[in-house]
Amino acid sequence: MGLTAMGLTILFDDSRRVPDDILGMTGVGSFGGLIHGRRTLLRHVQEAAQEAGLAPPVVLSSRAALDEAAERAATAPASTQFLLFPANLAAAGPREHLTRMLKTLAQASGNQAWPVRSATDWTGLVLVEQRLAEGAVTAMAQGRLREFVARRRKDFTQPDQADLGLIDLRDPAQFVGxxxxxxxxxxxxxxxxxxxxxxxxxxxxxxxxxxxxxxxxxxxxxxxxxxxxxxxxxxxxxxxxxxxxRLLIADMGIQWVHGTMTPAEFGLFLDRVFSYVTQRPARRVGRPEGRAVMDRLYRDKVVERVALLKSLPAYGDLAPLLARAVGGIDALMDRYLAAYESLRDRFPADRLVVGHGDLCFSNILYSKTTQLLRFIDPRGVESADELHTDPYYDLAKLSHSILGGYDFINSGQYEVALGADLGLTLASNAGERGWAQALFRERLAQAGFDPLLVRLCEASLFISMAPLHIDVPKKILGFALTARAILDEIDQARHGGKGA
Incomplete structure (x- = not known):
């Protein structure tokens, strides 16, 4: 571990174990590993420091690392300043706020402390000159930084900016918010x-x-x-x-990406979700009406969204990459539409159900401890008739989180790699989730849904979502590659005689 020879050195203290309730929600043992806005909190601080023109933060992940930092601070040049940055602090606004804050602090002088409102013990950022650094870092290691600041209050000046806009993530309310x-x-x-x-x-x-x-x-x-x-x-x-x-419960997208669920816990979650699925009020319809709803959801929307994608300014740069990844967006759409037409008669198309309309994991709040489940952000309607939709649609939304890995793509936990044959492939950070996928397929069968049709509908979602995520073009490659993989699976199931 090295400390900068001069200027501002950020000491990022990631040695504290997260509280048990946050550990239960995320499965992450330290705050620096929390994923937010497609990056870990540590990565946010590292990139903000780079954008502010500062040296990379020194990451202190253990008590031994803190003790070593205290020793090195004692021999650092007198011109060095140290910013003691507990990992449980985060900028409430966008990352640009953090970058501006670090730029401002890099211009500050003397010893200053910025307490952050907390529901637990004292926390805050502390800026110290080299002569106080050893004592301050030692106090931080001992959890006694507040006492150090109070004891040396004559050495500290009142900061020009009293509130840096930071929050304490140890507070469950602030964390969930x-x-x-x-x-x-x-x-x-x-x-x-x-x-x-x-x-x-x-x-x-x-x-x-x-x-x-x-x-x-x-x-x-x-x-x-x-x-x-x-x-x-x-x-x-x-x-x-x-x-x-305001429920102090993390959504399932957060929990899924952080890998908090054991097989038993995930099974209980599925029990709760499928309780909703099987209780949805239904009304019988003739097959022409049922097929008309299906066609709007699984055919017409895909065609409209692909046309929208191609009309966007960013599509020109994206088109060659889509060609390399899946043969082009038109080829992917045509392949999907052919699969839909070939399987269209396999849908029951004899009833419509009251559906959520966007039952992805980020719209499901769930507590593993109490098994409390609540949905948010349904699709809007103007009449009671519009509540009804095709029974497979909500299941496809669940599938694109569980089988398709949507939340990993959406949170940036994936890579699009160039293969030896110059083709593009998708690698997510999902790890081994076969056990969860098997549990989901079991529940589908028990509830009377055809897994092959669920995957077909899921493929339509990955294609139709593309223009809605044009702000991060790389996502669209991830969605397209996922849709291609689903269609490969459907082809294998249809022609190879295996279930999807």
Missing amino acids: FLANNFDARHFNSISDGPDYTLVKRSRDRAKLRREFDYYTLLPAEQRIFFVQPFDFQDDGDTASYRME
């Missing part, structure tokens, strides 16, 4: 704290938010137990908003 938009909040939506333990969801797309709110009011009473209930809809002519209870 911080990760609430971890994956894919649309650019026109915002989630903020409301009064009395509520959240406020706000959007400039007022009509969309009105439809979303109306979904809850039109939902059959027996289904409402599965949803976080909204209230207090407001429309000021510029934005619309509603409030809902």
Whole structure:
């Protein structure tokens, strides 16, 4: 471990074990390993330091590393300043906020401390000159940094900026709020704290938010137990908003990507989800009506979304890569549409069910401890009839998280690699999840769903989502490669005589 010869040295203290409730939600033993915005918190600090023109942070992951840092600080040049940065602190806003903060602190002088409001013991950032660094780092190692600052208060000056906009992730409320938009909040939506333990969801797309709110009011009473209930809809002519209870529960996307579930725990989660699936109110329809709904979801939407993707400015740069990855987006779409037409008669198409409409993991709040399950962010509707959808659609959304690895792509936990044959391949950080996929397939069969049709519908999602994620073009390659793999699996099942 080296310390910079001059200027600001960031000491990133990642030695503290996360609290048990956060460990249970994420399975991550230290805060630096938490994934947020497609990067770990440690990676965010490293990249912010680079953007601020500073040396890479010194990562202290154990008590021994802290003790060594204290010894090295004692012999560092007198011009060196040290920023003691506990890993449990995070910038509440976008990463640019963290970069600006580090640039500002790099220009600060003297010894300064910025306490951060916390529901637990004292925490904060501390900037010290070299002459105090050994004592400060030793105090940090002992968990006595507050006492050190208080004891040497004559050496510390009042900082110009009292609040750096940081939060303490050891506080469960701040932790869940911080990760609430971890994956894919649309650019026109915002989630903020409301009064009395509520959240406020706000959007400039007022009509969309009105439809979303109306979904809850039109939902059959027996289904409402599965949803976080909204209230207090407001429309000021510029934005619309509603409030809902703030539950201190991480969504399943967060838990899935961090690998927190054991087979037994995941089985209990599936029991709860399929309780919802099998209880969805249904109405019988003629096959022409059922097929018309299917065609809108699994054929027409795919065609429309591919056309939208090709109309976007960024598509020009993406097209050659899609050609290398899957033979081009048109070829992928045509292959999917051929598979859909060949399997279309296999769908029952004789009933519609009340569906969520976007039952991906990031819209499912779940507590392993209490098995409390609640859904958020359903698709909007304007009438009770619009609540009904094809029975396979919600299952396809679940499948694209469990079988398709959507959350790993969406959170940046994947790579698109160039193979020896110059083809592109997808490698995610999912690890071995075959046990979870087998449990899901079992539940599908028990509930009377054809796994092959679920995968077919799932492939349509990966293709149709592409234009919605154009802000990160690499994601689209991940989605396309996943859709290709699903279609390969479907071909093998149909022509090889094996189940999907």
